[in-house]
Amino acid sequence: MTGGTGPGSPEASPGGPGRESGGPAESVPDTSATAPDPPPDRPGAAPRRRGRPPRTESADTRDRILDAAREEFSERGYDKTSVRGIAKSAGVDSALVHHYFGTKEQVFEAAVEVAFAPVLKGRRAVLDAPLEEVGERMTRMILGLWENPVTRTPLLAIIRSAVNNETAAGVFRRLVAGQLLRRIAGRLDLPDAELRAELAAAQLVGIAMVRYVIKVEPLASADVEQIVERVAPVVQGHLTGR
Amino acid sequence: MTGGTGPGSPEASPGGPGRESGGPAESVPDTSATAPDPPPDRPGAAPRRRGRPPRTESADTRDRILDAAREEFSERGYDKTSVRGIAKSAGVDSALVHHYFGTKEQVFEAAVEVAFAPVLKGRRAVLDAPLEEVGERMTRMILGLWENPVTRTPLLAIIRSAVNNETAAGVFRRLVAGQLLRRIAGRLDLPDAELRAELAAAQLVGIAMVRYVIKVEPLASADVEQIVERVAPVVQGHLTGR
Numbered sequence: 001m002t003g004g005t006g007p008g009s010p011e012a013s014p015g016g017p018g019r020e021s022g023g024p025a026e027s028v029p030d031t032s033a034t035a036p037d038p039p040p041d042r043p044g045a046a047p048r049r050r051g052r053p054p055r056t057e058s059a060d061t062r063d064r065i066l067d068a069a070r071e072e073f074s075e076r077g078y079d080k081t082s083v084r085g086i087a088k089s090a091g092v093d094s095a096l097v098h099h100y101f102g103t104k105e106q107v108f109e110a111a112v113e114v115a116f117a118p119v120l121k122g123r124r125a126v127l128d129a130p131l132e133e134v135g136e137r138m139t140r141m142i143l144g145l146w147e148n149p150v151t152r153t154p155l156l157a158i159i160r161s162a163v164n165n166e167t168a169a170g171v172f173r174r175l176v177a178g179q180l181l182r183r184i185a186g187r188l189d190l191p192d193a194e195l196r197a198e199l200a201a202a203q204l205v206g207i208a209m210v211r212y213v214i215k216v217e218p219l220a221s222a223d224v225e226q227i228v229e230r231v232a233p234v235v236q237g238h239l240t241g242r
Numbered sequence: 243m244t245g246g247t248g249p250g251s252p253e254a255s256p257g258g259p260g261r262e263s264g265g266p267a268e269s270v271p272d273t274s275a276t277a278p279d280p281p282p283d284r285p286g287a288a289p290r291r292r293g294r295p296p297r298t299e300s301a302d303t304r305d306r307i308l309d310a311a312r313e314e315f316s317e318r319g320y321d322k323t324s325v326r327g328i329a330k331s332a333g334v335d336s337a338l339v340h341h342y343f344g345t346k347e348q349v350f351e352a353a354v355e356v357a358f359a360p361v362l363k364g365r366r367a368v369l370d371a372p373l374e375e376v377g378e379r380m381t382r383m384i385l386g387l388w389e390n391p392v393t394r395t396p397l398l399a400i401i402r403s404a405v406n407n408e409t410a411a412g413v414f415r416r417l418v419a420g421q422l423l424r425r426i427a428g429r430l431d432l433p434d435a436e437l438r439a440e441l442a443a444a445q446l447v448g449i450a451m452v453r454y455v456i457k458v459e460p461l462a463s464a465d466v467e468q469i470v471e472r473v474a475p476v477v478q479g480h481l482t483g484r
Contacts, residue, residue, distance in 0.1 A: 216415050
């Protein structure tokens with residue numbers, strides 16, 4: 001993800017895929033400046049990108065590949081998605097996909113991390129909430145992501161892939177458990193905090209499954225506020241109850 | 243499993259697709275005697291079997307095909323399973339699979355229905371429980387099925403397939419929502435009974451996902467009783483709370 005070019009190098013920054021990259025990195029050697037949604041605290045993660053787009057055009061190409069990857073993974077799941085298919089859908093050669101990302105697993109991780117960025121962003125609202133509001137914030141964040149078609153598609157990809165493939169399940173565990181649940185648990189200051197956070201998450205994962213993935217009625221068409229009203233207290237109860 | 247032939251007739255009932263069509267008119271038309279957990283109350287279901295094994299050997303073959311189908315579907319999910327693969331794994335010709343079951347979708351339904359039989363069996367314990375115990379019974383029934391490797395494998399198949407394939411999702415909706423949740427809802431005598439039953443089910447589906455499918459720790463290794471203790475009141479609360 002990072003792997004930024006040094007400042008002053010002719011290829012500094014203009015290229016980076018950088019959605020959040022504001023300032024050109026000419027002077028400040030901020031290697032993360034051009035990284036899209038850098039994964040916080042990801043210890044020991046291997047750098048995923050093997051090349052770096054030398055020019056903006058290439059950054060566009062990289063983004064196009066990522067978009068294609070998200071589409072492919074969400075429609076087909078991990079197993080049935082191929083680097084060749086992603087390349088075709090992005091209108092590039094397979095070699096270019098390998099060049100930017102490496103293996104299929106690495107493309108998946110990159111795609112998931114981009115897809116997961118809104119969760120990590122929403123995490124702040126959950127972590128900063130007063131403890132007695134964490135349940136509702138968490139419920140609203142997750143439902144909000146599933147209600148929005150833009151964020152729903154990649155979440156579907158993650159679920160579909162994680163259910164069928166151990167590699168993808170590992171990515172899910174690392175991101176959801178590692179980046180989100182453990183942080184929430186950290187706020188609870190209770191001996192079984194992680195189990196509590198996971199049972200709370202299980203309620204929300206289950207709702208995602210029944211409502212958005214398998215689409216069982218009447219839950220599939222129920223009003224979001226009605227769901228929040230019933231579910232937020234349950235999530236809160238798991239986290240801080242008794 | 244079904245496919246009993248009429249007593250004494252070498253080739254009784256050779257033709258009819260009818261599991262329910264039964265009885266070779268010859269003697270005692272007890273079609274259900276050898277039926278494997280016939281799907282209760284499945285209105286308007288098309289007969290699944292297109293042939294009828296003329297002898298016990300054939301019933302064994304049919305069972306072997308069903309076993310192979312469950313294995314294949316649970317390991318690969320619906321999309322990646324083929325009739326050819328099932329046939330190969332059962333050691334028979336593809337034509338025989340088609341002969342007994344029809345299309346891939348029909349093999350899937352047959353396999354899922356057999357796999358789902360323990361759920362329908364356990365349903366009685368839930369439906370017959372005092373209303374204030376339904377939450378715990380439902381929780382124990384679902385966790386029990388997932389704890390047992392024999393029943394876990396087909397449940398995995400259902401989940402994996404339903405997540406990735408609309409046909410399989412339809413089977414899930416019909417079985418889980420139609421056969422189980424609607425019955426439980428029927429006991430509640432509340433206007434939003436079905437939504438309540440589905441939110442309760444969502445908690446259990448989510449636990450199955452996090453604990454058995456994606457295997458996030460510490461939930462994956464937590465003691466079952468600890469989970470029941472925390473989850474049963476939540477399930478009960480969804481069903482009858484407030």
